[in-house]
Amino acid sequence: QVQLVESGGGLVQAGGSLRLSCVASGRTSSIYTMGWFRQAPGKEREFVAGIRWSGGSTYYADSVKGRFTISRDNAKNTVTLQMNSLKPEDAAVYYCAVDRTVLRLIATDSNEYDYWGQGTQVTVSS
Numbered sequence: 001q002v003q004l005v006e007s008g009g010g011l012v013q014a015g016g017s018l019r020l021s022c023v024a025s026g027r028t029s030s031i032y033t034m035g036w037f038r039q040a041p042g043k044e045r046e047f048v049a050g051i052r053w054s055g056g057s058t059y060y061a062d063s064v065k066g067r068f069t070i071s072r073d074n075a076k077n078t079v080t081l082q083m084n085s086l087k088p089e090d091a092a093v094y095y096c097a098v099d100r101t102v103l104r105l106i107a108t109d110s111n112e113y114d115y116w117g118q119g120t121q122v123t124v125s126s
Helices: none
Strands: 002-007 010-013 018-026 033-039 046-052 058-060 068-073 078-083 092-099 120-125
Touching (some): 018 120, 033 078, 046 068, 046 078, 058 068, 078 092
Parallel strands (some): 010 120
Antiparallel strands (some): 002 018, 033 046, 033 092, 092 120
């Protein structure tokens, strides 16, 4: 089991920045990829960014490319999502998730992820 706790959400004006963090605990040796997803009211959960736990390769959704940066600190079992130039359409509950499957490309389908955090709310005012 891997437990995930997100933090860093809040209210920000359009054009502003927020930094989300996700701390993993438990069987962290099983982590292969960590991802960030988001879900706005009435919409499906969508992939935002993912990072390989070992090696650090990354992948982004087109909608956030160039504005968001995902990074990880293996020593602290933490993955971070730096969000800049926020837009009202970025508002959602943001979740971090763990994919344990080895040698798989960074998955964008939420069904491929095994463990989830409780989510943190991001609100962007226009």
